[in-house]
Amino acid sequence: MMSERQSLESAIDTVRTLEAGINDNVELIELGEAEGDDEIVSEAEKALVELKGTAARMRVETLLSGEADANDCYVEVHSGAGGTESQDWAQMLFRMYTRWAERRGFKVETIEYSAGEEAGIKGATILVKGHNAYGWLKTESGVHRLVRISPYDSQARRHTSFSSVWVYPVIDDSIDIDVNESDVRIDTYRASGAGGQHVNTTDSAVRITHIPTGIVVQCQNERSQHKNRAQAWDMLRARLYELELQKREEAASAEAASKTEIGWGHQIRSYVLQPYQLVKDLRTQVESTSPSDVLDGALDPFMEASLAQRLGADKDENEE
Template identity: 75%
Template sequence: MRAETENLVDEIKQAISLLRRHLDWDEAVKRLEYLNSRAEEADLWNDPQEAQKLMRERQMLEENITGVRNLSQALEDNVGLIELGEEEGDTSVVSEAEAALKGLNDEIAARQVEMLLSGEADGNDTYLEIHAGAGGTESQDWAQMLLRMYTRWAERRGMKVDVMEVHDGEEAGIKSATLLIKGRNAYGWLKTESGVHRLVRISPYDSNARRHTSFASAWIYPVIDDTIDIDIPDSEVRIDTYRASGAGGQHVNTTDSAVRITHIPSGIVVQCQKERSQHKNRATAWDMLRARLYEEELKKREDAANATEASKTDIGWGHQIRSYVLQPYQLVKDLRTGVESTSPQDVLDGKLDAFMEAALSQRVHGSDGAEVEDLA
């Protein structure tokens, strides 16, 4: 076996060992055995909420344990193929197995990142809000570019994107928008994207072709299910209805079907205009408000809460998490992790995984942050 291949095999073995340690392998296997036996008991669904919680835990453990076992088996199979190919002088078999090992290494790297998604709400669907900063058309156009970027990212991952509300800009772009992104670990992946995003470019709206700096913010909060009880007294909210509008100012309908709910103590505002029915939009807006308040509680349990709260209050200098420079050079740089890309167009087309992976890793392992505690 070539030295390069031996090194790759050793690297894969070490990575699998780390995955096993991260899972606390022996305890995880015992726990899965218990959950499997519990799933067969007739009284399990006497408490539906507890049953759902156990089934989610069972599914997660089963996926992780099966995944590590499959990786170990694939390593063993390909090492065997290489040895067999070398014995028989079949270079094509050796080449195919070596290529498979490189693919296996990439798969392990992706699974290591997935292992970071172990927070309480990481597996949930998520809401994504985009807000334009000060600067009129420039920032509103940038907000629309961010909206497309995250939509493309979600589509690349096979996630479903529903537009809950959009407020169009006067000339171009959007003032704000809310998406519901549905997919495995949607919140876990996106949660580190909350913050201010800065764009530097030659403005297409400036007849003198001057360079402009624009800001827009993203805000991420998880969809929550009925097992999480968030009590919101009616006295703490103000509910407004308004006429929903679509692209170009065209009215979706002629009734005040869109709903805006303001949570007075926190100042949180949510709005929905997706449906033609005011009743349905009101129900969805309540779900969104509960999700926002739950996300606020999660943030309070992180060491980085103060910095995160500050990023909400001012869409401008000093609060940005990432800069996207299109002129006079091409560079996207994350100001928290230092991760860079010299291909802004790829990033704006949804290639965000490298930035997300680094931010997740920093969040779990870095000295400046801590994972969310259970809210039990």
């Protein structure tokens, strides 16, 4: 109840702030024109343009009314074929989503982190906590393609690398997901990465495999195997719930197919650093000529376009 109240208060405050900003700047323009002060008019017009952008983002956010859109979410990143180059790309994506979440004021926790042999990561999972975290991130699931001059190639040749991203919502106690224990396999292993002597000398990390679906979840962020096991069970239930949500969507089959292989023909977005600089979403055709900004977390234009496209498709389907 408190969470819902805070969400409503925040939305109402944002609308009131927007209305006040519009009224104040319209009055400033009228005053500036009456007094012949072009500087006041110019500043007020710039402020109105910024408010227009804020209103556009608010419009998209008001449409985040899916069953789990308001929930926290897990973001998994996995490197594709390509060894060190692909693992470095996976780490770049891991950083990109972490920075995006921090820009929005969301909290980020690293749940699982598997370092690469030489550089980068084989895979990692973060928990993003914040209102509408899943709603914003859900369209990021898919394969991401990088083209650049590889820093790991002594001949400085251009390489193409692929990594996959998988987003699924955290579910609360009000959603009951029944998992038959005979359908899962639980493995324990020694965690890798930071954590000190204890992490590296005890089998505290936990991996759970759901045999019927092939879903695998891992957790190693806690020192206690018991806590990691509980977290992994929560992640598995969340993955199974997300699977059920996708089954209800018309695009479920296409999205599932896009995750069967991390490679050509399955990517949702391309990031080109050489021979030119361009980030292009292959679903919405939204582009950015500043990959450095995008990789530093400037993802909102891509997310907004993907959400608008999906919501538009849902609206058309409902009208039919």
